Amino acid sequence: xxxxxxxxxxxxTGTRSKETRRRKRIRLSLxxxxxxxxxxxxxxxxxxxxxxxxxxxxxxxxxxxxxRLGMRLIVTFPYGKVAPKHPKxxxxxxxxxxxxxxxxxxxxxxxx
Numbered sequence: 388x389x390x391x392x393x394x395x396x397x398x399x400t401g402t403r404s405k406e407t408r409r410r411k412r413i414r415l416s417l418x419x420x421x422x423x424x425x426x427x428x429x430x431x432x433x434x435x436x437x438x439x440x441x442x443x444x445x446x447x448x449x450x451x452x453x454x455r456l457g458m459r460l461i462v463t464f465p466y467g468k469v470a471p472k473h474p475k476x477x478x479x480x481x482x483x484x485x486x487x488x489x490x491x492x493x494x495x496x497x498x499x
Contacts, residue, residue, distance in 0.1 A: 407463050419436070419437045419464045423460060438449050438482060444495050446492060459478070461476070462477075476497045
C-alpha cells in the first residue's frame with residue numbers, strides 16, 4: 388500500500404484524513420484476465436490477481452512489465468473456470484507502481 392506524507396502524519400496523530408475516493412473499495416483476491424485493446428499487442432495475455440475493486444475500476448498485481456499510463460485494456464473479471472460468466476470491460480490504466488519481486492501494481496478505470 389502506498390502511503391502519502393499526509394497519510395503518515397494522520398496515522399501518527401491518530402486522526403484520519405478525509406477519503407477522497409468516490410466509491411468504497413472492496414478488498415479481495417480473484418484472478419482477472421487482461422489483454423491490451425491495441426490490435427498490435429494482441430498476442431499479450433495476462434492472468435493477474437485483483438487486490439481490490441469498485442464499480443469504477445480495479446487494482447491488480449501482475450508480473451508483466453508492459454502496462455503504461457493511458458493504455459487501454461480489455462479486462463475479464465471475474466476470470467476462470469469457477470466464474471459463471473466472463474464479463475469483459477474496456478478500461479484504461481490510471482496508475483502503475485513497481486512492487487517487490489519484479490511485480491507491478493496496476494490501477495484501471497472502467498470506460499464502459
